[in-house]
Amino acid sequence: MNHLKKILLATTVAAIGTGFAAPAFAEDVTLTIESWRNDDLPIWQEKLIPAFEAKNPGIKLNFAPSAPTEYDAALGAKLDAGSAGDIITCRPFDKSLALFQKGQLASLNDLPGIDKFSSVAKSAWITDDGKDTFCVPVAAVIHGFIYNKEAFDKLGISVPQTEDEFFAALEKIKADGTYIPLAMGTKDLWEAATMGYQNIGPNYWKGEEGRLALIAGKQKLTDPQWVEPFATLAKWAPYMGDGFEAQTYPDSQNLFTLGRAAIYPAGSWEIAGFNQQAQFKMGAFPPPVKKAGDECYISDHTDLAIGLNAKSAHPAEAKKFLEWVASPEFAEIYANALPGFFSLSSTPVKMQDPLAEEFVSWRQKCKPTIRSTYQILSRGTPNLENETWTESANVINGTDTPQQAAEKLQKGLDSWFRPAAK
CATH class of the missing domain: 3.40.190.10 (Periplasmic binding protein-like II)
Incomplete structure (x- = not known):
């Protein structure tokens, strides 16, 4: 037995003999x-x-x-x-x-x-x-629009700041005919609401101000600031390409990343995938305001x-x-x-x-806000979030007017939701 082993053995025996345990080390x-x-x-x-x-x-x-x-x-x-x-x-x-x-x-x-x-x-x-x-x-994920920079450069289009500029850009893209102006479909329903209504809506209902007023019962979905984004959404239809009613979410992604569409109504979760798939330079812009000088809001x-x-x-x-x-x-x-x-x-x-x-x-x-339907307002039946999917698609498809869509949503909400304070 070598010298070191003798010392260790003697130390252990001494510890046992005196009733003391050897030192313990704390485990991770x-x-x-x-x-x-x-x-x-x-x-x-x-x-x-x-x-x-x-x-x-x-x-x-x-x-x-x-x-x-x-x-x-x-x-x-x-x-x-x-x-x-x-x-x-x-x-x-x-x-x-x-x-x-x-x-x-x-x-x-x-x-x-x-x-x-x-x-x-x-x-x-x-x-x-x-x-x-x-x-x-x-x-968090942020909503806005991702665009094909090469398409914008080729057509001489500047990034739109207002809704008039946005629709002028869509018209110019459509007239040229090289690209589908907007890569979005309505078949999956949620796409129309999440990348459509909830994307542009905060500029109308003033983000948190409107969302919290809805929860408090101080505003209704039939008020102008909640109906108007549906009216704007209905104006997207002529720019969404032939057969958009049958177009799925993956179809929309592919149309854009393959370079066939110029603008993609987006959630920021697309960034990593689009970076890998698109072979062209991309940019992004927030939801255009109604008119120059208006305060802007984003779904964050x-x-x-x-x-x-x-x-x-x-x-x-x-x-x-x-x-x-x-x-x-x-x-x-x-x-x-x-x-x-x-x-x-x-x-x-x-x-x-x-x-x-x-x-x-x-x-x-x-100013940041969250999606209007997510807190408190989708706890009952009918579920306001899911109903907003359906009505956003219906408005774009032309099967409901903006006013009809708003009335259906408010009627469903009224059937179960009682605001805490009026």
């Missing part, structure tokens, strides 16, 4: 992160997890996503059984609110950094009375947040992680790894992707 705590974003696994493994663990020795992260279609049911079952991970990726609005109301998500009111988020950013993860925030806002829609399992065995370590999620470092890594999913932090993030930088720059000049 591993936090498991539940998520539906299985496409994000490489980003977590290669960028986010190494960045956090480098500054937080003793805490390990395990990103364990489920399939998106299975996430809600799987998470609910695990939370009920007490087997869910420490960290919960939060859907926006009612699904996460229900988890908080069941005591399965912890309140994060006192989390350092939670004050770095605006009321609009927190709107998807806050109680109706505004007293509890239960997830750290992470990402809350998409994803991260919260704390109220029954986590490691709440202190989990809160340390969530504090990092609320930091500018996390925001910069995440937003640049996923261009088009923008940080909800009030601290601006410099985007490396030029198209993403264009979208996010609108926050500096336009």
Whole structure:
């Protein structure tokens, strides 16, 4: 037996003989992160997890996503059984609110950094009375229009600022005949509402002002500011190409990325895919205002947040992680790894992707809002969100007038919704 082994053996025997245990070393705590974003696994493994663990020795992260279609049911079952991970990726609005109301998500009111988020950013993860925030806002998607720069240059078209300029551009593109002016269809319904009505509508109902007035019962969907965007949407039909009624969402994507259409009514989530598929230079512009000098509004829609399992065995370590999620470092890594999913932090993030930088720059000049149907107003039957899909398509297809569409939506809402205050 060599000298070192003799010393170690003697030390161990002495410790046992005197009743003292050998010194113990604290084990690393591993936090498991539940998520539906299985496409994000490489980003977590290669960028986010190494960045956090480098500054937080003793805490390990395990990103364990489920399939998106299975996430809600799987998470609910695990939370009920007490087997869910420490960290919960939060859907926006009612699904996460229900988890908080069941005591399965912890309140994060006192989390350092939670004050770095605006009321609009927190709107998807806050109680109706505004007293509890239960997830750290992470990402939003912004609506606007992506355009083919080569088409605009070829036809001598400037980026439209007003609706008159927008329709003049569509008319010029149509007259030339090389490109379909607008790549959008109505077959999938949601496309007409999400990239149509909810895209341009905030300029009419003044974003949060109108949305909150609708919830309070102070405005109705039959008021002019809610009917007018339907009227504008109806004017898109002549520019959407032959057979747009049978055109699906993937069809619209393909028409644009193959260079056959000049303008794509968009959500910023398209950026990464379009960058890979399109062989031409692209630009983006926000929804044109009704007339020069009008204040502009954008749909800056809350998409994803991260919260704390109220029954986590490691709440202190989990809160340390969530504090990092609320930091500018996390925001910069995440937003640049996923261009088009923008940080909800009030601290601006410099985007490396030029198209993403264009979208996010609108926050500096336009007021943000979320989609009008998502908070509170789609909890009943008929569901206002789904009904808005149908009526947006009907208006473009010409089967309903803007006024008829608005009346149907308001009648459906009135059948179950009672505003808290008139």
